[in-house]
Amino acid sequence: MPMFRRILIANRGEIALRVIRTAxxxxxxxxxxxxxxxxxxxxxxxxxxxxxxxxxxxxESYLDIGKIxxxxxxxxxxxxxxxxxxxxxxxxxxxxxxxxxxxxxGPPPHAITVMGDKVExxxxxxxxxxxxxxxxxxxxDAARLVAAAKQVGYPVMLKAAAGGxxxxxxxxxxxxxxxxxFELARAEARSSFGDERIYLEKFVTxxxxxxxxxxxxxxxNVVHYGERECSVQRRHQKLxxxxxxxxxxxxxxxxxxKAACDLARSVGYVGAGTVEFLxxxxxxxxxxxxxxxxxxxxxxxxxxxxxxxxxxxxxxxxEKLSPVPEPRGHAIEVRVNAEDPxxxxxxxxxxxxxxxxxxxxxxxxxxxxxxxxxxxxxDSMLAKLVVHxxxxxxxIARCARALRELxxxxxxxxxxxxxxxLRAPAFAAGDYDTSILESIDRKPTAQHEELAMLAAAAAxxxxxxxxxxxxxxxxxxxxxxxxxxxxxxxxxxRRTGP
Amino acid sequence: xxYTTKLGGVEREFVIERHGDALQAxxxxxxxxxxxxxxxxxxxxxxxxxxxxxxxVADIGREEVALQMLGQRFVVHVEDERERAAHAVAGNKVxxxxxxxxxxxGIVIDVKVAVGDAVEEGKTxxxxxxxxxxxxxxxxxxxxxxxxLCKKGEAVAAGALLxxxx
Numbered sequence: 001m002p003m004f005r006r007i008l009i010a011n012r013g014e015i016a017l018r019v020i021r022t023a024x025x026x027x028x029x030x031x032x033x034x035x036x037x038x039x040x041x042x043x044x045x046x047x048x049x050x051x052x053x054x055x056x057x058x059x060e061s062y063l064d065i066g067k068i069x070x071x072x073x074x075x076x077x078x079x080x081x082x083x084x085x086x087x088x089x090x091x092x093x094x095x096x097x098x099x100x101x102x103x104x105x106g107p108p109p110h111a112i113t114v115m116g117d118k119v120e121x122x123x124x125x126x127x128x129x130x131x132x133x134x135x136x137x138x139x140x141d142a143a144r145l146v147a148a149a150k151q152v153g154y155p156v157m158l159k160a161a162a163g164g165x166x167x168x169x170x171x172x173x174x175x176x177x178x179x180x181x182f183e184l185a186r187a188e189a190r191s192s193f194g195d196e197r198i199y200l201e202k203f204v205t206x207x208x209x210x211x212x213x214x215x216x217x218x219x220x221n222v223v224h225y226g227e228r229e230c231s232v233q234r235r236h237q238k239l240x241x242x243x244x245x246x247x248x249x250x251x252x253x254x255x256x257x258k259a260a261c262d263l264a265r266s267v268g269y270v271g272a273g274t275v276e277f278l279x280x281x282x283x284x285x286x287x288x289x290x291x292x293x294x295x296x297x298x299x300x301x302x303x304x305x306x307x308x309x310x311x312x313x314x315x316x317x318x319e320k321l322s323p324v325p326e327p328r329g330h331a332i333e334v335r336v337n338a339e340d341p342x343x344x345x346x347x348x349x350x351x352x353x354x355x356x357x358x359x360x361x362x363x364x365x366x367x368x369x370x371x372x373x374x375x376x377x378x379d380s381m382l383a384k385l386v387v388h389x390x391x392x393x394x395x396i397a398r399c400a401r402a403l404r405e406l407x408x409x410x411x412x413x414x415x416x417x418x419x420x421x422l423r424a425p426a427f428a429a430g431d432y433d434t435s436i437l438e439s440i441d442r443k444p445t446a447q448h449e450e451l452a453m454l455a456a457a458a459a460x461x462x463x464x465x466x467x468x469x470x471x472x473x474x475x476x477x478x479x480x481x482x483x484x485x486x487x488x489x490x491x492x493x494r495r496t497g498p
Numbered sequence: 499x500x501y502t503t504k505l506g507g508v509e510r511e512f513v514i515e516r517h518g519d520a521l522q523a524x525x526x527x528x529x530x531x532x533x534x535x536x537x538x539x540x541x542x543x544x545x546x547x548x549x550x551x552x553x554x555v556a557d558i559g560r561e562e563v564a565l566q567m568l569g570q571r572f573v574v575h576v577e578d579e580r581e582r583a584a585h586a587v588a589g590n591k592v593x594x595x596x597x598x599x600x601x602x603x604g605i606v607i608d609v610k611v612a613v614g615d616a617v618e619e620g621k622t623x624x625x626x627x628x629x630x631x632x633x634x635x636x637x638x639x640x641x642x643x644x645x646x647l648c649k650k651g652e653a654v655a656a657g658a659l660l661x662x663x664x
Binding site for chain 2: 341345346347348352353355376400403404407409412415416419443444446448449450451452453454455456457458459460461462463464465466
């Protein structure tokens, strides 16, 4: 099968740029799609072609399957890359591409459907012999519940089938509380979700989020590229990812890799996918499979020296998987989001200044540019900083060093949280779980606070001084003066005024 | 010029004077030799304190200076001596009106209180959605809700007044 001539990227931001870069290296043309807000976005400027989709709301552009497939047809694309987010795990887009004779660079629609449904995915995992969190899912009543809880061991969790995002979950520590808790949970579920189905799961203590990167071709070959640990998260949003995971033994890694490959094979998987597991006390349990390229895929790329997008494109074109290289060293990724580091509140604005990190072992995946406006329409992620080091200590030190080099002015970023994580003793020791962000002490030292106060006073002094000079030169270029000078000038005017 | 700075409950007074190219800062009985240079066109500075180098990004507002330095973000309250004198005359207002404004453009997902409700500090008043995230906006001090100026489903601009309390 010949290689593709032109690929449409049904996405925006850094992932669209990521795909464009590899396509360019492979000599494949790219078609960017964009919304009103993204006319001047980097993915539009870097692609060979660009098609306007519509309004800035995702539903009017990046989520409109009809417009996207029409754009692909009109521009003569023979493949489509969905990126992550938006329509990347939408079986209708995969099917629409198939119907239009365009290669969807992801799994077949059936695999997306199965893995997109919690219950079906669990069944598929059980059938493929992948360990699940023990519990009782079906025909739950008080008597069966007591027996099941005894079997899996306390503490246990009662979860509302219709719940999600942490809602409708109850932890039960002793048998004598179980039946009462069940009745309460059921009543709660009925009133909150209109669905009283409750299921029981073993309470997994100190869980770590460990996922396996898999890749499959159309010839029945499935390989994995080891794991990524993504336990540093806030409200299920990952912030720092690393590979390898310090908690895994070679045996466990092999078992998890095999389980992930078996699951992919069982659903006829093609392309890149990630099987997410919970790790606890030396055991692992299936969580879900993401049927797309993940945000954090560069962690794997750095450690294995592989280009996963290239592999996606190659297997999409019908080629066989390349051999998996030997992994080496340690890789860490940090996501930099436009959000308040204390309240995790999104921060909007125009990026007035950007200093990018450099030096050995540093990679920055980002579509930001000076003058870019951060709008409320899309995800708040500005950049992914990825580093590679000979070992974990070097990678942590390198990541902290590069983070200190990265400066973004115009919006507030989550960068200080990432830096505090890298400095935290629990992270350095590798002894952490998904609750690590709650326990990190981010209070600056008294010495740092004093320096900040000194710097603030000095900056105000310099601002007032320069504004004074500006007043003396009779208001030249008044309109273009930066904001700090305006503040200083007001000081000065008041002082010299009547 | 004398500056009073506040950060995290700590207050420090700095006296800054220029001596040719160099600045000198005094704080209590400590003296620092400063060299502060603007880099480029706006908010980036190179700061030398007794020869130690700090790369600083500062957004300088009238009362607050937001800094990125030492891998952290600091928002320092700064007053020069004249501002301090003016504030001392005005005195501190106790109680009074509280306003809840939208810090960013977004969509009002929920209004959790009604006019007349007595609320405690930290109570969620309005939930605002922006950038796919739901953000609870909480009361900064206890009080009574006197006016509600937004409704569920409404799109609001940055700075829009959402609610008033007393």
